[in-house]
Amino acid sequence: MAQVFSVNAVGYVTKTIPANGFALISNPLIAADNSVNALFSPAPAGTQVFKFDSANSSFVTATFDDLDGAFLPAAAASQTVVPGEGVFVRNPGATPMTVTFVGEVPQGDLKNPLPKGLSIRSSQVPQKGTAAELGLVGGAGDQIFQWDAATQRYATSTFDDLDNAWLPALKPLEVGDAFFLSKQTAGSWDRTFNVNQ
Numbered sequence: 001m002a003q004v005f006s007v008n009a010v011g012y013v014t015k016t017i018p019a020n021g022f023a024l025i026s027n028p029l030i031a032a033d034n035s036v037n038a039l040f041s042p043a044p045a046g047t048q049v050f051k052f053d054s055a056n057s058s059f060v061t062a063t064f065d066d067l068d069g070a071f072l073p074a075a076a077a078s079q080t081v082v083p084g085e086g087v088f089v090r091n092p093g094a095t096p097m098t099v100t101f102v103g104e105v106p107q108g109d110l111k112n113p114l115p116k117g118l119s120i121r122s123s124q125v126p127q128k129g130t131a132a133e134l135g136l137v138g139g140a141g142d143q144i145f146q147w148d149a150a151t152q153r154y155a156t157s158t159f160d161d162l163d164n165a166w167l168p169a170l171k172p173l174e175v176g177d178a179f180f181l182s183k184q185t186a187g188s189w190d191r192t193f194n195v196n197q
Contacts, residue, residue, distance in 0.1 A: 009105040009195040015176045016098055017091040024147035026086040026122030026178040029103030036062045037070055037077040044097060050088040051079045054119040084112035086120040086178020105195055112189035122178040125193045130170040135191045145180035146171050
């Protein structure tokens with residue numbers, strides 16, 4: 001009998017959205033269906049997922065309707081959230097909400113396009129660390145806005161090209177965290193990753 005090896009790695013990641021609050025999270029795995037409806041359903045009535053449209057500097061909002069058992073409107077619910085992107089999630093409930101992502105770990109030569117201006121981004125590789133430790137290269141004047149779910153506030157860091165560093169220092173990202181990134185010029189967040197390395 002020949003041995004068969006799989007190069008795919010699958011897993012799951014659980015994220016918590018605080019009661020009566022927001023969280024800025026990512027889908028760190030490649031799922032069979034990466035739509036808002038598939039990733040976040042079922043959810044407490046009134047749960048909202050906000051996907052930022054960088055081209056129009058506005059949010060596309062999907063709201064969970066418990067009578068229909070789905071996010072609405074359909075156009076917003078069909079928006080995808082793939083590794084490297086992120087969304088705001090609002091939990092209107094009185095208890096924390098848990099979201100579990102299940103799928104395949106992204107591998108190979110990974111490219112995450114970074115538009116000029118504001119976007120929500122995350123690491124395409126499900127690892128913990130600062131954005132810089134995970135391979136994000138800053139440019140002069142770029143800014144990162146990290147959302148603190150506990151305080152419901154942003155922590156802002158700006159890339160200083162003289163010091164070649166983010167100031168103040170970036171906070172670590174947990175697996176599945178996302179952040180707002182403001183780029184002065186378009187770029188790409190590139191990594192080569194293999195689970196067997």
